[in-house]
Amino acid sequence: MATILFYLFAGLAIGGAIGVVMSKSPIGSLLFMVTALGAMAGTFVLLEAHFLAAIQIIVYAGAIMVLFLFVIMLLNLGHDYQKDLKGGAFAVLSFGVIGGIAGLMAQQLGSTGLEDGPGGAAIDAAMAEHGAVGAIATELYTTYVVPFEITGILLLVAIVGALVLAKREV
Amino acid sequence: MITEALVLSAILFVIGTFGVLVRRNAIIMFLCIELQLNAVNLSFVAFSRLYGIEGQLFVFFVMTVAAAEAAVGLAIIISIFRHYETVNVDSFNLLKW
Amino acid sequence: MASLAALLQGGGQTADGGHFEPFFPGLVVILPLLGFLLNGILALQHARASADAVRGGSELDLGDSSSRPVTHTLPTWIGPGVMGLAFLITLVNFTRMFGAHLEEPVIVHYWTWIATGTFTVEAALQLDQLSMIMMMIITGVGTLIHVFSVGYMRDDPGYPRYFAYLNLFVFFMLVLVMGSSYALMFVGWEGVGLCSYLLIGYWFSDREKADAGKKAFIVNRIGDVGFLIAMFLLYKNFGTVDFVPVFHDAEALIYGGGLVTAITLFFFLGAVGKSAQMPLYVWLPDAMAGPTPVSALIHAATMVTAGVYLVARSSVLFALSPLTSAIVAGVGAITALFAATIALKQNDIKKVLAYSTVSQLGYMFIGVGVGAYAAGVFHLMTHAFFKALLFMGAGAVIHSMHEAYHSTHSHEDAQDMRNMGGLKAFMPITWVTMWLATLAIAGIWPFAGFFSKDEIIWKIGEFGGAENAAYSGVYAVIWIIALAAAMLTAFYMTRMMVMTFHGTNRTGEEEARNLHEAPAVMWVPLAVLAFLSVFGGWVNVPEALSSGWAGLGGLLPMGEWLHHWLEPLTAQAHHIQEVNLGELSHSAPLVGGGEALWAAISTLAALAVVAITIRVVGGQTVVAVKEDKTQLTGFSRLLYNKYYVDEFYDRVIVQPIIRASRFCWKVIDAGFIDGVVNSVGWISKGSGWIVSMLQTGTVNTYAFILTVGVLFILGASLF
Numbered sequence: 001m002a003t004i005l006f007y008l009f010a011g012l013a014i015g016g017a018i019g020v021v022m023s024k025s026p027i028g029s030l031l032f033m034v035t036a037l038g039a040m041a042g043t044f045v046l047l048e049a050h051f052l053a054a055i056q057i058i059v060y061a062g063a064i065m066v067l068f069l070f071v072i073m074l075l076n077l078g079h080d081y082q083k084d085l086k087g088g089a090f091a092v093l094s095f096g097v098i099g100g101i102a103g104l105m106a107q108q109l110g111s112t113g114l115e116d117g118p119g120g121a122a123i124d125a126a127m128a129e130h131g132a133v134g135a136i137a138t139e140l141y142t143t144y145v146v147p148f149e150i151t152g153i154l155l156l157v158a159i160v161g162a163l164v165l166a167k168r169e170v
Numbered sequence: 171m172i173t174e175a176l177v178l179s180a181i182l183f184v185i186g187t188f189g190v191l192v193r194r195n196a197i198i199m200f201l202c203i204e205l206q207l208n209a210v211n212l213s214f215v216a217f218s219r220l221y222g223i224e225g226q227l228f229v230f231f232v233m234t235v236a237a238a239e240a241a242v243g244l245a246i247i248i249s250i251f252r253h254y255e256t257v258n259v260d261s262f263n264l265l266k267w
Numbered sequence: 268m269a270s271l272a273a274l275l276q277g278g279g280q281t282a283d284g285g286h287f288e289p290f291f292p293g294l295v296v297i298l299p300l301l302g303f304l305l306n307g308i309l310a311l312q313h314a315r316a317s318a319d320a321v322r323g324g325s326e327l328d329l330g331d332s333s334s335r336p337v338t339h340t341l342p343t344w345i346g347p348g349v350m351g352l353a354f355l356i357t358l359v360n361f362t363r364m365f366g367a368h369l370e371e372p373v374i375v376h377y378w379t380w381i382a383t384g385t386f387t388v389e390a391a392l393q394l395d396q397l398s399m400i401m402m403m404i405i406t407g408v409g410t411l412i413h414v415f416s417v418g419y420m421r422d423d424p425g426y427p428r429y430f431a432y433l434n435l436f437v438f439f440m441l442v443l444v445m446g447s448s449y450a451l452m453f454v455g456w457e458g459v460g461l462c463s464y465l466l467i468g469y470w471f472s473d474r475e476k477a478d479a480g481k482k483a484f485i486v487n488r489i490g491d492v493g494f495l496i497a498m499f500l501l502y503k504n505f506g507t508v509d510f511v512p513v514f515h516d517a518e519a520l521i522y523g524g525g526l527v528t529a530i531t532l533f534f535f536l537g538a539v540g541k542s543a544q545m546p547l548y549v550w551l552p553d554a555m556a557g558p559t560p561v562s563a564l565i566h567a568a569t570m571v572t573a574g575v576y577l578v579a580r581s582s583v584l585f586a587l588s589p590l591t592s593a594i595v596a597g598v599g600a601i602t603a604l605f606a607a608t609i610a611l612k613q614n615d616i617k618k619v620l621a622y623s624t625v626s627q628l629g630y631m632f633i634g635v636g637v638g639a640y641a642a643g644v645f646h647l648m649t650h651a652f653f654k655a656l657l658f659m660g661a662g663a664v665i666h667s668m669h670e671a672y673h674s675t676h677s678h679e680d681a682q683d684m685r686n687m688g689g690l691k692a693f694m695p696i697t698w699v700t701m702w703l704a705t706l707a708i709a710g711i712w713p714f715a716g717f718f719s720k721d722e723i724i725w726k727i728g729e730f731g732g733a734e735n736a737a738y739s740g741v742y743a744v745i746w747i748i749a750l751a752a753a754m755l756t757a758f759y760m761t762r763m764m765v766m767t768f769h770g771t772n773r774t775g776e777e778e779a780r781n782l783h784e785a786p787a788v789m790w791v792p793l794a795v796l797a798f799l800s801v802f803g804g805w806v807n808v809p810e811a812l813s814s815g816w817a818g819l820g821g822l823l824p825m826g827e828w829l830h831h832w833l834e835p836l837t838a839q840a841h842h843i844q845e846v847n848l849g850e851l852s853h854s855a856p857l858v859g860g861g862e863a864l865w866a867a868i869s870t871l872a873a874l875a876v877v878a879i880t881i882r883v884v885g886g887q888t889v890v891a892v893k894e895d896k897t898q899l900t901g902f903s904r905l906l907y908n909k910y911y912v913d914e915f916y917d918r919v920i921v922q923p924i925i926r927a928s929r930f931c932w933k934v935i936d937a938g939f940i941d942g943v944v945n946s947v948g949w950i951s952k953g954s955g956w957i958v959s960m961l962q963t964g965t966v967n968t969y970a971f972i973l974t975v976g977v978l979f980i981l982g983a984s985l986f
Contacts, residue, residue, distance in 0.1 A: 002171070006174060017181075017182050021185060026195060029201055044215055047215050059233055064236065068240070068244070071248065091191075094188060098184045098188045098191070102181070104981050105184075109176055109177060119217075119218055119219050144227055151231060155237070163245075168252075190970050192967070260967075262966070265969075266962060
């Protein structure tokens with residue numbers, strides 16, 4: 001069952017990703033992106049990362065994508081049907097290069113079989129004890145509390161930066 | 171399952187990269203970068219099944235950074251648009267010799 | 268700091284040396300250095316003050332002698348003062364050593380200067396009979412010349428700079444003679460070369476004088492290479508360059524072997540450069556461009572005799588090589604004759620003295636070349652007395668002539684003897700003292716030069732006629748040359764005196780009124796040296812002479828003191844000679860005859876030459892330079908132009924070097940090397956232009972290149 005679901009999500013994600021790249025209208029790209037993100041949230045669930053699946057939907061597919069949507073609407077993009085896909089030799093070359101990268105990664109994944117680690121069992125135990133959120137929160141507020149606080153500062157800086165950049169000259 | 175997830179992550183990453191390379195619309199390029207980030211997130215989650223909860227924590231941080239980046243990046247795109255009346259990156263060639 | 272303390276304590280550890288207790292020998296060296304520093308500071312002060320004055324649009328006025336700035340009054344006391352103190356300390360040391368019977372040199376060790384693996388050089392002073400004699404000459408004659416300079420350089424704007432250089436010179440000269448190793452000697456050797464350069468080019472705003480300084484420096488370099496190579500050879504074979512161990516180990520060398528011959532020949536090359544022997548003598552006549560007291564101190568009394576000191580110091584090595592000894596004596600003889608002939612026709616008073624110095628240095632080399640090291644050092648000493656006196660006397664004359672011409676703003680040559688004549692009426696003290704020195708250098712009994720020159724000539728016969736002597740034919744020729752050069756010396760010196768002081772005055776009527784005797788500060792040193800020129804030779808008179816006619820049958824206080832004094836140092840060399848040469852000859856070469864007889868013959872001959880010269884030159888009419896239209900012909904012309912040696916060197920050495928340098932500059936440097944450098948530039952520029960095509964300004968392209976980079980890194984890390 002899980003395997004079937006995984007392949008379903010994987011197909012959705014890949015299809016969404018291709019749609020993002022190939023869609024003519026920006027709004028279309030965005031909606032394909034939301035699809036891909038949702039499908040990825042599904043794979044997260046299958047990988048027992050329930051909390052991440054939730055914030056993937058809420059933060060990514062929800063907040064960030066809506067932000068993109070606002071900007072697209074604000075700039076009134078998508079009405080010019082000028083084809084912005086680079087074509088010709090450049091596209092072929094690009095395809096060759098990323099194909100090379102993909103080949104290398106595939107070769108690497110194929111040659112070194114992954115062994116089972118202790119991580120899965122530990123996560124499952126922690127989730128059984130603290131719940132899906134608690135399993136992450138325990139670590140986040142103990143071992144990783146300093147990076148967590150720094151992340152807060154980063155967000156503050158981003159807010160200030162975005163304000164300064166986007167507001168018109170006073 | 172883990173290997174398949176990693177393969178999926180690789181495919182998504184490559185597609186994202188291709189998008190960055192071939193699109194001229196700045197916002198779409200941005201979306202493709204988000205796609206790359208998500209591909210990496212996926213591999214983190216997959217690896218967390220092997221090495222522990224830290225992989226998921228990393229995803230958490232990546233998402234935060236992505237959010238901050240999206241906010242600032244979109245602000246930049248807006249101010250560029252105000253100047254050029256377009257988001258076509260071929261028009262922004264001041265970095266030329 | 269610790270070493271400074273040791274310096275002030277009168278010496279650190281002293282080696283075992285009889286009863287001789289050194290008395291602050293370090294101070295002798297340090298005092299002139301102190302003088303240099305103090306005078307140097309004053310010179311900088313003065314330079315700043317005059318630069319300020321020039322910037323302010325005026326020139327710094329030195330005022331008259333009563334209101335000089337402090338930069339021009341203090342050196343008067345510092346310069347001669349440190350020298351006087353150094354002389355007093357040397358005198359104390361000398362008397363102490365005189366009382367003690369010093370068999371081994373006393374090494375006063377201060378600190379280790381160089382310590383690298385197996386090679387160490389100690390900063391140590393060697394006190395022995397030879398260095399003591401040299402110290403006495405340097406500080407004694409040096410003090411007199413410093414005092415003389417106070418009068419001579421009084422009105423020169425660079426007065427403090429002059430004394431700074433002069434003090435520095437004395438410092439290096441003392442390092443040269445007092446150093447306990449060849450390395451330390453080389454420090455002094457190069458240092459005096461530097462000071463010589465600085466002082467020859469003292470009036471550096473004059474192109475010709477600056478060039479003379481450069482010439483001296485460059486020609487000296489040729490010899491210095493020899494000195495260095497000789498030192499390397501010593502180190503390679505003995506593992507040290509300290510005097511004491513080297514001479515101790517030298518006994519193991521083969522007599523006349525290739526190694527010792529090579530070492531001594533290279534040392535002699537150094538000596539040839541420094542002591543202005545053939546073929547490197549050309550710098551010394553040009554060195555007369557410096558102030559005259561400098562010529563007296565550096566280019567007559569002390570620095571140029573460093574080569575003789577080197578040979579005398581290395582007597583053990585030179586005695587081991589009969590070939591080098593013959594070359595030393597031969598070069599000395601050729602130089603003595605060659606320079607003497609050039610001096611015959613010179614009109615510049617300092618040029619005559621310069622060639623005379625070259626010639627007399629040749630005598631010293633004959634002396635050390637025939638194994639008579641004491642005789643060489645003896646002539647060095649007497650020569651220091653009378654040649655310093657002659658130069659300073661010439662300085663007094665030039666000073667007077669210069670002021671005379673200065674008073675009428677005439678641009679006549681103050682050094683040309685054709686402009687002089689009859690000066691004895693104006694400068695009687697200078698006249699008398701210079702005559703005494705002239706008689707001394709001419710070899711007239713009982714003046715100093717007679718004994719020293721005669722001993723050298725006698726020793727040629729003794730050495731060349733020894734039982735197993737090699738090259739005895741060469742020594743016979745050298746003997747004849749030495750006698751002939753002695754007669755020439757008598758001639759050109761008398762000619763100089765007659766042209767300068769006798770006959771009618773040719774300076775000019777207006778100018779003659781301003782001719783005057785030198786002030787006391789200048790003539791007192793002349794008088795002291797005149798005394799030494801007369802009696803200085805009495806310290807080394809062989810028994811055969813002092814008990815014979817020359818000592819009035821033992822009536823005069825004469826003795827062979829210097830010879831005995833130096834014996835501890837020359838004994839080893841003399842022993843080598845005795846073993847290898849056998850019995851020395853006791854008569855002159857070719858014709859025979861004893862020492863007393865030949866001494867009488869040579870002094871009578873010299874006296875005759877002097878008398879004839881006075882008559883002949885006195886009878887000639889000399890005309891002043893501006894009226895002199897004489898065209899010299901034949902041999903005179905050749906002599907007047909110094910055998911065209913300078914022109915020859917210019918053609919054969921200087922011009923080819925200039926052409927080669929020009930070739931290197933124009934073709935190799937400007938053409939080839941610059942071409943390579945420029946084409947590197949052009950290639951970078953061109954390839955940069957091509958690569959800049961990649962810089963499209965479009966983000967996608969950059970992202971693409973980045974991705975290619977990722978591909979490469981990924982590939983590299985996986986395979």
